[in-house]
Amino acid sequence: MIRALTYWLFRYRRTWQGTVVVSVANPLLFLLAIGAGLGSLVQGDVEGVPYLQFFAPGMLAAAAFQNAFIDAGFGVATARGRERVYQTAVATPLSPGEVMGGHLLFVALRVFVGALAFVVVMACFGLVSSVSVFVTVLLAATLTGIAPAALVAAWAVTVTDFPRLNTVFRFVVMPMYLFSGTFFSVEQLPAALQTIMYALPLWHGADLCRSLALGTATPGMTLLHVAYLGAMAVAGILIGRVTFRKVLYV
Amino acid sequence: MALIEAEGLEKRYPGTDFAAVAGIGFRVERGEAFGFLGPNGAGKSSTMRMLACVSQPSGGSLRILGEDPVVHGRALRARLGVVPQDDALDLQLTVRENLIVYGLYFGLSLKRMRAKSAELLEFAQLADKAGERVEHLSGGMRRRLTIARSLVNDPEILLLDEPTTGLDPQARHILWDRLFRLKSAGVTLILTTHYMDEAEQLCDRLVIMDKGLIADEGTPRELIDRHVTREVLELRFPPGEQEQAAEKLGGDVEVLPDRLLCYADDGDEVLTRVTEVGLRPLTALVRRATLEDVFLRLTGRSLTD
Ligand SMILES: Nc1ncnc2c1ncn2[C@@H]1O[C@H](COP(=O)(O)OP(=O)(O)OP(=O)(O)O)[C@@H](O)[C@H]1O
Ligand SMILES: [Mg+2]
Numbered sequence: 001m002i003r004a005l006t007y008w009l010f011r012y013r014r015t016w017q018g019t020v021v022v023s024v025a026n027p028l029l030f031l032l033a034i035g036a037g038l039g040s041l042v043q044g045d046v047e048g049v050p051y052l053q054f055f056a057p058g059m060l061a062a063a064a065f066q067n068a069f070i071d072a073g074f075g076v077a078t079a080r081g082r083e084r085v086y087q088t089a090v091a092t093p094l095s096p097g098e099v100m101g102g103h104l105l106f107v108a109l110r111v112f113v114g115a116l117a118f119v120v121v122m123a124c125f126g127l128v129s130s131v132s133v134f135v136t137v138l139l140a141a142t143l144t145g146i147a148p149a150a151l152v153a154a155w156a157v158t159v160t161d162f163p164r165l166n167t168v169f170r171f172v173v174m175p176m177y178l179f180s181g182t183f184f185s186v187e188q189l190p191a192a193l194q195t196i197m198y199a200l201p202l203w204h205g206a207d208l209c210r211s212l213a214l215g216t217a218t219p220g221m222t223l224l225h226v227a228y229l230g231a232m233a234v235a236g237i238l239i240g241r242v243t244f245r246k247v248l249y250v
Numbered sequence: 251m252a253l254i255e256a257e258g259l260e261k262r263y264p265g266t267d268f269a270a271v272a273g274i275g276f277r278v279e280r281g282e283a284f285g286f287l288g289p290n291g292a293g294k295s296s297t298m299r300m301l302a303c304v305s306q307p308s309g310g311s312l313r314i315l316g317e318d319p320v321v322h323g324r325a326l327r328a329r330l331g332v333v334p335q336d337d338a339l340d341l342q343l344t345v346r347e348n349l350i351v352y353g354l355y356f357g358l359s360l361k362r363m364r365a366k367s368a369e370l371l372e373f374a375q376l377a378d379k380a381g382e383r384v385e386h387l388s389g390g391m392r393r394r395l396t397i398a399r400s401l402v403n404d405p406e407i408l409l410l411d412e413p414t415t416g417l418d419p420q421a422r423h424i425l426w427d428r429l430f431r432l433k434s435a436g437v438t439l440i441l442t443t444h445y446m447d448e449a450e451q452l453c454d455r456l457v458i459m460d461k462g463l464i465a466d467e468g469t470p471r472e473l474i475d476r477h478v479t480r481e482v483l484e485l486r487f488p489p490g491e492q493e494q495a496a497e498k499l500g501g502d503v504e505v506l507p508d509r510l511l512c513y514a515d516d517g518d519e520v521l522t523r524v525t526e527v528g529l530r531p532l533t534a535l536v537r538r539a540t541l542e543d544v545f546l547r548l549t550g551r552s553l554t555d
Contacts, residue, residue: 007351011342084338090304091332092355092403093324249304250263 004094004102007085012106019110023117030059031125047185049214056127057137057213058182060118061144061206067114068145069152069173071107073165076156079103086157086248096244100157104150104237111145112138127213136212140225144205147229150236154243176202181210204228251316252277253407253438254301258310261296270296272462273310278407283429283439287449287541288459294442295335297459298411301440302332315406328356331405331437335412337396339384345371345395346380353402366402373431374398375424390421397428408432410441414448426451446541458545465548470541477547478539481517485510485524485531495529504546511543 035052046054079085089099119128119138128134159165179189180202186194197203208225211217254277261271271293278284286294299305300312303323312319314326340348346367353363371377374394379387387395393413400408413429414422429452433439443449449456450470457467466473479502486509487495495510496503501520502513514520517536524531 003354003357006354007340010347010351011340014342083340084336085340087304087334088338088340088352089355091302091327091334092352093328093357094355095324249306250299 001098001101001105004089004099005105006102007089008103008106012109016113020113020117023114024121026063027056027059027118027121031056031121031127035125047187052125053127053214054185054210055183056122056125057210058206060115060122060137060141060213061202061209062177062180062182063118064111064115064141064145065148065202065205066173066177068107068111068149069169071110072104072149072152073156073169074162075107076103076153077159077162077165080157080247081160081162086244090248096248097241099248100153100237100240100244104146104153104240107149107153108142108146111149112142115141115145122213129215133213133215137209140205140208140212143226143229143233144202144209147201147205147232148236150233150240152236154236154240157240157243157247176200181206201229201232253280253315254278254440255313256310257312259297259300259307259312260309261293261300261305262308269308269462271300274457274459274462274464275310276457276464276467278438278440280406280438281433281436282454283433283441283452285440285449285453285456286442286459287444287446287453287456287545288442289444289545291461292459293462294459295411298335298409298440298442302330302409303327328403329406331400331403331408333393333396333400333408333410333413335415337392339392339395339399341385342383344381344383345376345387348384348395349399349402352399356403358402363402370398370401373401374428388421390417390424393417393421393425394428397425401432405437407438407440410439412442412444414443414445422448446545449541456541458541458548460545460549466544473541473544474539476544478543479513480515480539481513482537482539482543483512483514483517483520483524484533484535484537485512485529486533487529487531495531498527498529499524506546511546513539513543 031052034055086099090096115138118141119134122128123134128137156165179193180186180197180200182202186197186203189197204225208222211221257275258273259271259275260269260273262269274297286297288294296305300307300319301314303314303319303326306320315329317326319326340351343351349367349370350360350363353366354360358366368377371380374397376391376395376398379391384392384395397413414425417425429439439452441452453470455467455469458465458473466477468476485495492505492510496505499512504511504513512520521534521536524534
């Protein structure tokens with residue numbers, strides 16, 4: 001698995017500077033815009049805190065989730081399709097499972113670096129009250145990304161036409177991105193939609209990040225969120241082991 | 251013990267109703283160069299992928315280095331070198347990085363691979379391109395790099411799927427020369443091709459494949475002796491006159507869409523007869539018989555249509 005990861009690190013060596021700049025610039029712009037402009041349009045507090053404080057951890061979770069989908073979805077489909085990275089790797093002693101594991105580790109690393117940049121920017125805006133908040137929120141955001149990544153990779157390796165990925169991105173990921181309690185409270189949604197959102201992974205990720213950032217986390221809910229996201233990651237890995245083998249050992 | 255033994259080997263892909271490989275048997279001995287010659291879709295690559303232990307046979311038996319590839323795939327792949335039909339090099343990485351990463355896949359250390367990659371680049375005549383991105387390499391250079399890559403683990407068997415397809419004559423000759431060297435160093439070569447001259451140049455023994463089956467097997471010389479005469483006279487006539495001409499001439503004649511092939515041990519003798527019976531071909535050429543003629547005889551089709 002580490003052997004398969006090193007390939008991605010070699011490639012990352014070429015591009016990491018650029019991706020880090022984007023990872024910092026993105027939250028910086030959003031938080032500036034909300035803090036200085038949009039936020040003042042929102043009357044009063046949301047769920048008991050000023051809008052910027054509410055928004056930042058939600059956006060953090062949403063970004064981790066979205067980045068994970070892009071890396072695991074488009075990244076995996078390209079590695080299997082046009083670039084044939086996987087086919088090269090499985091001609092060596094590496095197994096399809098290890099090839100998948102290596103790529104997922106890399107996705108996790110990228111999600112982690114993105115979340116780290118985001119939390120550092122949050123700290124600059126005075127939104128991180130202590131080191132322990134910094135660490136727990138960072139880990140929560142990373143988990144929010146990793147959880148769907150394996151499942152997305154397990155599916156993406158079977159996808160040969162790219163437009164399908166775009167469709168899923170537009171009609172599955174974007175709605176989740178917008179409505180999972182990331183930018184506004186889920187409680188503002190109609191009851192039926194609320195129930196659906198509670199069942200989806202990004203709400204768990206966003207609520208986990210926000211409750212840890214605001215210091216409102218309860219052991220029960222935290223455990224529930226972590227268990228949900230952890231189970232999703234495990235399920236993805238188990239399914240991925242099957243789909244990767246099926247696709248790569250034709 | 252043969253290095254590779256296949257018996258009734260089959261490959262059916264899920265969702266298709268025909269066999270890409272429909273029951274083939276062959277043996278490859280240590281140190282020989284063994285070829286699969288066949289047209290597009292014959293099942294060459296499907297066979298190669300089974301030999302490379304990344305594709306499970308659908309039927310029959312296959313033993314590689316005495317082991318079952320389905321059970322011992324991982325250990326076997328450590329002892330094989332694979333040159334796939336499409337290079338599948340990483341275009342974003344440099345020439346050297348492509349080798350290093352591949353070596354790491356085999357569990358070799360970074361230090362070891364730094365030394366090894368220099369050695370392999372020397373062998374592939376790419377030393378001056380080491381730091382260049384693969385994107386910028388020509389087709390021939392990429393092919394040589396793929397061969398260099400396949401050698402990182404000092405394989406006992408090297409599997410080459412159409413090693414020279416799409417290369418210009420000079421690039422092909424450089425590549426053949428490298429393959430000769432490997433063979434002299436004791437590496438067993440298994441290659442596929444649809445070039446007869448390549449099969450005649452490189453292969454000690456070969457099988458002719460068509461539609462998933464083996465049509466015949468032997469050394470290039472044996473196959474030519476068995477199926478065709480020593481020489482071939484090629485005649486071209488205006489369209490529509492070929493059939494008549496063939497009838498008039500008689501003897502061992504194959505009618506192709508664009509020309510007649512007359513098999514004979516002495517082509518000039520036939521050519522004399524052509525004029526004697528009053529035929530006026532547009533062109534006439536006497537040449538030695540090749541594997542192409544063998545293929546034509548065995549399948550009734552030309553290899554490169
Ligand atoms: N992954 C696959 N799924 C379904 N069918 C396949 C697959 N790979 C090959 N085939 C089919 O199997 C047959 C044999 O293909 P194969 O690639 O083995 O031929 P080949 O001799 O290598 O041809 P070429 O000279 O074009 O490379 C073809 O009809 C091809 O369409
Ligand atoms: Mg092929």
